[in-house]
Amino acid sequence: MTLPELAGRGDIFEAPRSLYIHIPFCSSRCDYCDFHSFAVGRNCDGSRGLNSFAEPYVDALLRRVTDLKTRLRESIQTLYIGGGTPTVLPQKSFLKLLKTLAVLFGTSLKEWTVEANPESLSQEKLAAMLDAGVSRLSIGIQSMDDRELEILGRGARKRDNERALALARRSKIQLSADLIAGIPGQKLDGLASSVQAVLDAGVDHVSLYDLSIEEGTVLEKKIRQGLLLLPPEEASFSSRKHAEEMLMAAGYNRYEVSNFCPVGKESLHNSTYWSMNSYLGIGSGAVSSLLTTGETRTSLIQDIAPELSSGALDSAACFRIEEGRMLDAYMTDPDASMTTSWINRKDSAFELVMMGLRTSRGVDRQRFLLRFGKDLNSLLDPVLKKWKDRFIQDEKFLRLDDRGLDLLNPILLDILNKF
Ligand code: SF4
Known part of the structure; x- marks a missing residue:
């Protein structure tokens, strides 16, 4: 395809x-x-x-x-x-x-x-x-x-x-x-x-x-x-x-x-990248990221990924496509030179948190719940407690304060251990 x-x-x-x-x-x-x-x-x-x-x-x-x-x-x-x-x-x-x-x-x-x-x-x-x-x-x-x-x-x-x-x-x-x-x-x-x-x-x-x-x-x-x-x-x-x-x-x-x-x-x-929405990248070396949607995705994914086992199909959450890096091959047939990979639900969930926390807007908790079926606050409870002075919450978003943005890497490391 x-x-x-x-x-x-x-x-x-x-x-x-x-x-x-x-x-x-x-x-x-x-x-x-x-x-x-x-x-x-x-x-x-x-x-x-x-x-x-x-x-x-x-x-x-x-x-x-x-x-x-x-x-x-x-x-x-x-x-x-x-x-x-x-x-x-x-x-x-x-x-x-x-x-x-x-x-x-x-x-x-x-x-x-x-x-x-x-x-x-x-x-x-x-x-x-x-x-x-x-x-x-x-x-x-x-x-x-x-x-x-x-x-x-x-x-x-x-x-x-x-x-x-x-x-x-x-x-x-x-x-x-x-x-x-x-x-x-x-x-x-x-x-x-x-x-x-x-x-x-x-x-x-x-x-x-x-x-x-x-x-x-x-x-x-x-x-x-x-x-x-x-x-x-x-x-x-x-x-x-x-x-x-x-x-x-x-x-x-x-x-x-x-x-x-x-x-x-x-x-x-x-902001599209930081929100982890679907995006397209065209041109040698460019990357596209397509998020799966809806409840019916498992059977449909099989259409385009017959190599995935049924267990992997369940967790396929995001499709990445990298355009070929060799210019001659790319110009001759870009589809033949592209490489693809599936990002599973666990990694995709971490990416959503990681990218969201980069921004002053933060991670959309409702979106996280809808996509991954988990409450973000419960999932990250020990991390939120450890870094309680750095996290700010409102009704919809979980975000870091300015000092928290400086400490993004150690905080993400703690979050990664919870996924
Ligand atoms: S080599 Fe080109 S792409 Fe790389 S930093 Fe310099 S200008 Fe940018």
Whole structure:
């Protein structure tokens, strides 16, 4: 069964309302990155560059998305083009992608986000986005300090970041900036300066991520070899807290563990992930997640998963599909190159709690009860008692306070032991 066919199976899955599209190309590879992306001019098969890939890749994407559109039962409400770096696409392919998506989904969208890197955000690219109806631009700023940008292996420098922010801010597009905390060599006030700079630029939304050291990256190797030193944990934590306080003082609420904005500027697309609703991911390496629905799912699941034993069928709660990572294979036959897996009820229940607790809204207890037939408070009783000062409850939601968000990992570990 193809991904578009699966997405249309309303008798088995909750209808997806969010669509992610992956552009796996970048102008160069950042030293900390382990995302699925290829540097322009190399990788993939080691011989061909972006120009020979961009057009057929976009064509393959658009064939798939067009097929998908004909099978969806509900309209798509949030669209997100990420990567990689979507704005690194040649203008012709970029325009074709945006125009076709606008025709397919434009009328139903509540939010349309495109990711950009400062050095590839041009006036022409921005104009193309605005013409197509893109409502939100997410720029990978990461830092406003040249030394930190160099350590991260970013292609942009402070002046590129400033130029991109100023260019975007001249339009009415909603503007989000990504920043990274805990960069090796980051000065005590380094993060605060970057936060101040994006606030001064008038961004609507800030994503503040802790640097994650991924195995096999250039950065990990340099740290392992002692060429770079991570900042001490305590200093890193206090500079992050200071940055968060600056954001909150400026009216940017911490609505998710790493995301800040004034009320009404929250990312609707990312909220789909945090709420664990069904979503679709199209493009090499993208992931779709389809939640099973209704009482009758066991017999129906057998249609698409004859390999599952009857016991496993009972517990199948969520279907994950990863699009193929090899570009040539993906462009030739995306369905043949995708891989699938079932998430059982136990893991799916934990995911719902884990993702919900990331947000200031919290976990919807009624939804949990309906999906998994268990009362969340009873299930987590010992954890709620242990962390009683950190949990907040209202009629519908269970959530963590700000300190609790800082302690999310140890709290989740305790929760995991209860599942
Ligand atoms: S721009 Fe983003 S996706 Fe591309 S290499 Fe850098 S971090 Fe990775």
